[in-house]
Amino acid sequence: MPELPEVETIVGELRPLLVGRRIAGLRALWPGTLGDMDPADLSAHLAGQEIVALGRRGKYILLYLKDGDVLVVHLRMTGRFFLCPAGAEPDRFTRVVIDLDGGEELRFADLRKFGRIQLARAENLATVLPRLGPEPLGEDYPWAAMKQAMGKRRAPVKSALLNQQLLAGLGNIYADEALFAARIHPLRRADTLNEDEWQRLHAAVRATLLCGIRNRGTSFRDYRDGRNQRGSNQESLAVYRRTGQPCFACGAPIQRTVVGGRSSHYCPRCQTLPVADAGSP
């Protein structure tokens, strides 16, 4: 599942390969990826345009074009966005192909068809992007900003971490890992965390995301980077999808619960839940 580290890896890898290239056209093998846009119209609109920059905001990939357009790509759960030689046989999950000059193509593949590609003007990006919280790795994101955004919420702290309006880029994997690193139970009500816990959680979120980036992302089944290669961060996970296996810190079996409809993994001994929270899911 592509979260901030996976998207950052893809963008960092594609940037030097794409900047300066021209788009020759676009083909939609499954037009739903483009929403309401007509594939032929979009292809004609993009043809000849030069890619001048790549960026990331939260889990969104941003391709800036020379005349002020921006292609906004979201991989959702199973999307892949990668460069490959033109004419290579597309797999059955390839949804959109962007043809480039120089004999290569940019492919958007997506098993579950949840991912989307949108077009916006650079000055109107906000009309396409939803309201997004701050970047967790940004220089202007102190722990107090996390406490201010989430600290009055009665919802479980895990739900607050996944809320993209409060913080942009965390998904289920890195939220579980950050909570373990901070020794905070995913069901803790956000408004019960003290300052020490907010500082720990803030540091843990950043450290967990940086670890994911260092390892070029987490690949279980679907995620691949900008060259369609697997990441290795799945080998560094402490709790996510380790249900029943011993905690690396204390040996207790990792447990799974559901928070806000999402599976959540934690160590019952390292991440304890105060009695006051235990009865109010």
Next chain:
DNA sequence: TTCGTCCTGGTA
């Protein structure tokens, strides 16, 4: 704030 929806391959 919570739940259903969109999707389909893999697994029990």
Next chain:
DNA sequence: TACCAGGACGAA
């Protein structure tokens, strides 16, 4: 054959 995975969004 039924169920599970889950990001984002709209409805209740």
